[in-house]
Amino acid sequence: MPHDLLNSGSFLLKTTPQTKHPSKEELDELLLASKAVLSMTDFQSCARKIFDSCCRVTGATSGYVALLDDAGEENEVLFLESGGRSCTVDPELPMVIRGLRALAYSSGASVYDNNFNNSEWMQHMPQGHVQLDNVLFAPLNIDQQTVGIIGIANKDGNFSERDAKLSTTFGEFAAIALKNSQYLEGMKQSFEKQLSLEKQLQHATKMQAMGVLSASIAHEFNNPLAGITNIIHGIKNRAVYDEEDAELIDMAIRECARLKDLIGSLHDFNRPSSGTFAQMDVHSTIRGLLVLCNHLFNTKKLSVTTHFQPGLPHVHAVADQIKQVLLNLLNNAVDACSFYGTIIIKTGTTDGHVFIDITDDGKGMDAETVQRIFDPFFTTRAEVKGIGLGLSVSYGIIRRHQGKIVVESEPQKGSTFRILLPRRRTNETQKEDTGGR
Numbered sequence: 001m002p003h004d005l006l007n008s009g010s011f012l013l014k015t016t017p018q019t020k021h022p023s024k025e026e027l028d029e030l031l032l033a034s035k036a037v038l039s040m041t042d043f044q045s046c047a048r049k050i051f052d053s054c055c056r057v058t059g060a061t062s063g064y065v066a067l068l069d070d071a072g073e074e075n076e077v078l079f080l081e082s083g084g085r086s087c088t089v090d091p092e093l094p095m096v097i098r099g100l101r102a103l104a105y106s107s108g109a110s111v112y113d114n115n116f117n118n119s120e121w122m123q124h125m126p127q128g129h130v131q132l133d134n135v136l137f138a139p140l141n142i143d144q145q146t147v148g149i150i151g152i153a154n155k156d157g158n159f160s161e162r163d164a165k166l167s168t169t170f171g172e173f174a175a176i177a178l179k180n181s182q183y184l185e186g187m188k189q190s191f192e193k194q195l196s197l198e199k200q201l202q203h204a205t206k207m208q209a210m211g212v213l214s215a216s217i218a219h220e221f222n223n224p225l226a227g228i229t230n231i232i233h234g235i236k237n238r239a240v241y242d243e244e245d246a247e248l249i250d251m252a253i254r255e256c257a258r259l260k261d262l263i264g265s266l267h268d269f270n271r272p273s274s275g276t277f278a279q280m281d282v283h284s285t286i287r288g289l290l291v292l293c294n295h296l297f298n299t300k301k302l303s304v305t306t307h308f309q310p311g312l313p314h315v316h317a318v319a320d321q322i323k324q325v326l327l328n329l330l331n332n333a334v335d336a337c338s339f340y341g342t343i344i345i346k347t348g349t350t351d352g353h354v355f356i357d358i359t360d361d362g363k364g365m366d367a368e369t370v371q372r373i374f375d376p377f378f379t380t381r382a383e384v385k386g387i388g389l390g391l392s393v394s395y396g397i398i399r400r401h402q403g404k405i406v407v408e409s410e411p412q413k414g415s416t417f418r419i420l421l422p423r424r425r426t427n428e429t430q431k432e433d434t435g436g437r
């Protein structure tokens, strides 16, 4: 034991064997703590039960349970119990590991001090801290590392070796609970990851099937449609008809044109990679597109701003296809906005990717809608305006670029669509994509 500790009146738990048998009250509290560990649903409430047992059995009236932060320098307090005494310390203040607590952490054993007010540790106490007559710290040890602490204080009388020994046991219970909760959290995360991978796979399979189907529909519809369009044009040029019929014929021609666009989109949906991959300057691509879209923004008097990251790296992409995706996203954003709404286009880099965010302050989407937006033909727009292919086509394009589209949205607040494009694509796919298509 360090010399100054002896002088300060602190005690490190001695490892001498217990002679006295546990009392019924002590056994009851130990049983309660073990039940808390076995029936744990979350660590915090389990730790509270163990702490309460520890206080009852030792006679402590205040204290806390804390875990060591990732840097190993501070306590992260799970809860504090002032035992009815005043405490005005800001709970957000960092709780650096020092003083008597540091000894509990470094030794991995319980320590206590029955004359705390006169001890050298008082100098570390922040202003307004609950008054401490006596204190006892019991470590939470996992695999020989102290990862947290049960701090108890203000016993009416002195803490004893027996209290320290009992608190050590409660600390062990808390450590088992913590280890279990970390294990459960790990299991939960890997389960969720697995689930999300399965979902992605299902989605990709669905998209692939839709791609094949849409390509064959497009193929089958293309020729008859061209025929019908020619016939209607022929009738328009040669037949004699009144004004009302002329309007009907024009309407039929417009509908044929719409069908042609739809068939074009169906083709896009299955197009593996029509263009050539080349170095693409994201900013000039966006600038060019914004010029084209000006009239679109003006229809609703929207304010469109860009936040471009200076020196953004180029990406290896098919510029036309990325333009198509951005156009789809901008079209959707315009559609979602009310008059005088705002669209922000932001670029940047993250994790080896270049991102482009398109944020609107439009009507937003609920979680159920977000789940479905990449499904082909899913649309909430009026029948004539939307066919529900924009996002599924975009999804396919970005996937072929080995990128991702991520969506965040809140009803009545707006949406952000983030396109992530890898700064470098893997060689294999480059070969496949540029292989003469």
Ligand SMILES: Nc1ncnc2c1ncn2[C@@H]1O[C@H](COP(=O)(O)OP(=O)(O)O)[C@@H](O)[C@H]1O
Binding pocket: 328, 332, 333, 336, 360, 362, 363, 364, 365, 369, 373, 378, 379, 380, 381, 385, 386, 387, 388, 389, 390, 391, 392, 414, 415
């Ligand atoms: N920025 C957005 N804000 C709100 N809803 C959106 C936004 N973008 C897409 N959506 C929703 O996703 C649906 C599908 O979009 P999309 O595939 O482009 O098809 P379409 O635009 O033809 O409806 C839209 O109908 C709309 O419900």
Ligand SMILES: [Mg+2]
Binding pocket: 328, 331, 332, 386, 389, 390, 391
């Ligand atoms: Mg759309």
